Amino acid sequence: MAIHIPFDNSYARLRGPFHDRVLPTPVSAPHLIAVNRALAYELAIDADSLTTADGLAVLAGNSVPVGAEPIATAYAGHQFGNFTPQLGDGRAILLGEVVDRSGARRDIQLKGSGPTVFSRRGDGRAALGPVLREYIISEAMAALGIPTTRALAAVTTGDRVQRETALPGAILTRVAASHIRVGTFQFLAARGDVEALRQLADHVIARHYPDAAGASNPYRALIDGVIARQADLVARWMLVGFIHGVMNTDNSAVSGETIDYGPCAFMDAYDPATVFSSIDRQGRYAYQNQPGITHWNLVRLAESLLPLLDADQQTSIAQANAALGAFPDYYETAFLAGMRSKLGLMTALPNDLALVQNLLDCMAANSADFTLTFRHLSDALDGDATPARDQFIDPQAFDRWAEAWRVRLTEEPQHDAGRAGAMRRVNPLFIPRNHRVEAAIEAAVTRQDFAPFEALMQVLSRPFDDQPKLRAFAEPPPADQRVFQTFCGT
Incomplete structure (x- = not known):
């Protein structure tokens, strides 16, 4: 079956030092692990076609x-x-972009598809474990409603x-609003290439922040x-207690995903x-x-964009500082609004x-x-505080906080x-x-058993539902199964 992907590749059309044209390196014996059918539908791609020999060849970089x-x-x-x-x-190659059914532009990238000019003597490949980790956690984040890149498919x-x-x-097929990073702007700024910097900024404005185009200073509005x-x-x-693990500027997407x-x-x-x-x-990224x-x-992003903000450097710096000064309020407002909902x-x-800090x-x-x-606070609200109290070494510590929480609820x-x-x-x-x-990864890597991976993906697709028969997946690890370290895929 012929593979039809409706590509429209705006980033590849940029002329300058933004990218290098390269083909994926073929692999010897690809095997399909998973296809994300719901995401394929969003992208207007026939999921069935991805499971054919022709589809597998595309997902493996062989075609x-x-x-x-x-x-x-x-x-x-x-x-x-x-x-x-x-x-x-x-170790990633951007195949191109599609405009999905909602009108949003999305990148489709193969991760682990062979060396590129940027490989720095690396093999350009990905191991199965990191591919499964990214597939699991990125799709879990999507189900939690958190902006994220997505996993369209995985193959060995x-x-x-x-x-x-x-x-x-293994190779992961990753989907993103774009793969443009803070580090993309830093790359051009370090070269002193103001024209390319402007071209990239204009591209990002058109793609991710179209309202900025009409601002009196579009580049300040972009920041x-x-x-x-x-x-x-x-x-x-x-x-949600998520820890990214490697918050380098090259891992910070300007799209907000x-x-x-x-090692997340x-x-x-x-x-x-x-x-x-x-x-x-x-503990830099604790x-x-x-x-x-x-x-x-x-x-670092604002520093890179200084040449675009104003012809006068001091004015540019003042504009950047004014923009950056808004971050703490933006963050506290978003965090506190989310915590209020959780309570x-x-x-x-x-x-x-x-009240929030006292609980934490x-x-x-x-x-x-x-x-x-947090999940069991809703049980406490329904009259059964035991599940919440059981989370605490000293249950009376919870009782003391809960008394203040109940008083606050009376003010609603x-x-x-x-x-x-609503809390659930x-x-x-x-x-x-x-x-x-880790158990799903271990089973796949050592025994070629993907059943634990598939079961975990099924559970995580409905993170807010009770799923009574699967409650074991909600439990913290026994002492002998705790995982204290995670590892980078390279």
Whole structure:
């Protein structure tokens, strides 16, 4: 069956140092792991065609579909605070773009499809474990309502990739609003290429922030827009206990989507200092540091755009600082609004932040499970506080906080009817628990058994539903199954 993907490749049409044309490197024996049928429908792609031999060849990089213009994109980045002026897609190839059924433009990229000019002596490949981790967690994030890149398909390659040991290779087909990063702007700024910088900024405005085009200073409006979206995004991460793990500027998408799932994870017991990434030895990207690092990354974006803001450098700096100064309020507003919803509060009162912080402090002191504590608040509202109390080493600590919470609820003008249900719609029961993700990966890598992966994907597609027969997936890990470190795919 012929593969029809309705490509319209605007980024490939940019003329300048934005990308390098490259073909995927064929693999020896591809095998299909999964196709995301719902996402394929959104993209106006026939999911059945992706499961055919022709479809598998495309997903494996053995065949380039009609209309694709494969490129590796160029970018720079601050990695753990250290600037590298050229990084780029070293193991990913952008096949092209489609305009989906809603009218949104989406990238389709093969990750793990072979070396490019940006590979820096790397093999350009991906191991099966990181591909499955990104598939699981990106789709879980989408089900949670958090802006994210998506997973359209995953295949094994039949080839081994060498990391610490030889591992089975795989390729992820990733979909994104775009793959343009803070580091993309940094790449051009470091070259001093103001014309290319302007071309990229105009492209991003047209693609992601069209309202900025009519502003008195479109480039200031672009910065404002990226700041607002990034503040909202990191607030959403914090509200579900998600830790990205590698918040380098090359992993920060200007579209406002979560991108590049490497050593990412969700917290079990709440601890604001939690770090999972094996390479984050100083805790730079710990859970509690994510808002500050997001702000730091946005400063790097504003620095890159200074030549476009005004002909006078001091005026440009003043404009950038004014824009960046709005971030803390944007973040606190988004975070507090989300926390109010998680606590069943429909109105805003001055002491709400203190109520939230008191709960978080109590959770940290009592090793309370982040996800289940918030989920079981709705049970407490319905008259059964036991599930929530059971999350705390000292249940009376919860009781003391809950007394203040109940007093605050009496200040709500709305009747309690429906409040618990509204809370369950924002407090998930199911998240991709690290031990479950690792078990699915282990079964696939060591036994070619994808049943645990498929079962986990099914559960995570409905994170807010009770799913009584699958409640075991909601439970924190036993002590001997806790996962304390996650690893980068390279």
